[in-house]
Amino acid sequence: MHIVIMGCGRVGSTLAHILEDKGHSVAIIDQSPEAFRRLRGGFRGRRVTGVGFDRDVLQEAGIEHASAFVAVSSGDNSNIISARVARETFGVENVVARIYDPRRAEVYQRLGIPTVATVRWTADQILRRLLPDGAMPLWRDPNGEVILAELGIDPSWVGTKVTTFEEAVRTRVAFLSRMGESIVPDAETVIQDGDIVHVMARSDDLERLSKAAARRPEGDFR
Structure with a gap:
C-alpha cells in the first residue's frame, strides 16, 4: 500500500x-x-x-x-x-x-x-511507570464513553482464570500482555505472574475497576 x-x-x-x-x-x-x-x-x-x-x-x-x-x-x-x-x-x-x-x-x-x-x-506513559497501580486508559472511542485500559491487579489474582476474574470484577478482559506478547484469553486462560491485564469498559467505571482489581475477594475464586 x-x-x-x-x-x-x-x-x-x-x-x-x-x-x-x-x-x-x-x-x-x-x-x-x-x-x-x-x-x-x-x-x-x-x-x-x-x-x-x-x-x-x-x-x-x-x-x-x-x-x-x-x-x-x-x-x-x-x-x-x-x-x-x-x-x-x-x-x-x-x-x-x-x-x-x-x-x-x-x-x-x-x-x-x-x-x-x-x-x-507522554504524560500517561510516565504516570503509568511512576504509579503502576490502578488503571491507565490507552484508547477512548470518539465519544469518550468506552475505553481500553491497562488495569493494575493485585498479585493475589495470579492463578485465577480470566473468566473468573471477569465475573468477580464485572468487566471484560480484551487481552493480556505476557512476556512481550499479546494473548486473547479463552475459557481456560489463567492469569500468570507478570501479566498485564487490558480491559474494555465504560470510562465512568474506571475508578471502580481499579479498586476491584486491587484486592481479590475472599473465598475460592480459582
Whole structure:
C-alpha cells in the first residue's frame, strides 16, 4: 500500500523507514528540504517539498492512490487541516493526525479524525511507570464513553482464570500482555505472574475497576 506522511521530523522519518521496511511505498512531505536529511541514504520513497494541505503537493506525493495519510508535523493546525484535506478532498479513509493539545484532540476525535495527543500520551506513559497501580486508559472511542485500559491487579489474582476474574470484577478482559506478547484469553486462560491485564469498559467505571482489581475477594475464586 502507498502511504503519505506529512512532516519529516524524528517521528515522520522513523515512520517512513519502518513502513518502507515492511514493504510499503512511502512519500514524505516537508516544507524544509533540509528535513529530508533525516532519511537514510537508501530511502526509496518520494521526497516532496511543500505544505501538506496544498492539493498540488499532495498529488505530487501520490495522495490519489494512497491508502493512508499521516500528519506528524510540529503544528497542530497544519496537521489537522492536512488530515481533513486528505480525507474530505481525496477520499483517504485511513488518516491520523498528531495533536499536541489534548483538548483539540478530543474535538477532532468526535469529528471522526483519529489523533495522537502527544502531550497527554507522554504524560500517561510516565504516570503509568511512576504509579503502576490502578488503571491507565490507552484508547477512548470518539465519544469518550468506552475505553481500553491497562488495569493494575493485585498479585493475589495470579492463578485465577480470566473468566473468573471477569465475573468477580464485572468487566471484560480484551487481552493480556505476557512476556512481550499479546494473548486473547479463552475459557481456560489463567492469569500468570507478570501479566498485564487490558480491559474494555465504560470510562465512568474506571475508578471502580481499579479498586476491584486491587484486592481479590475472599473465598475460592480459582
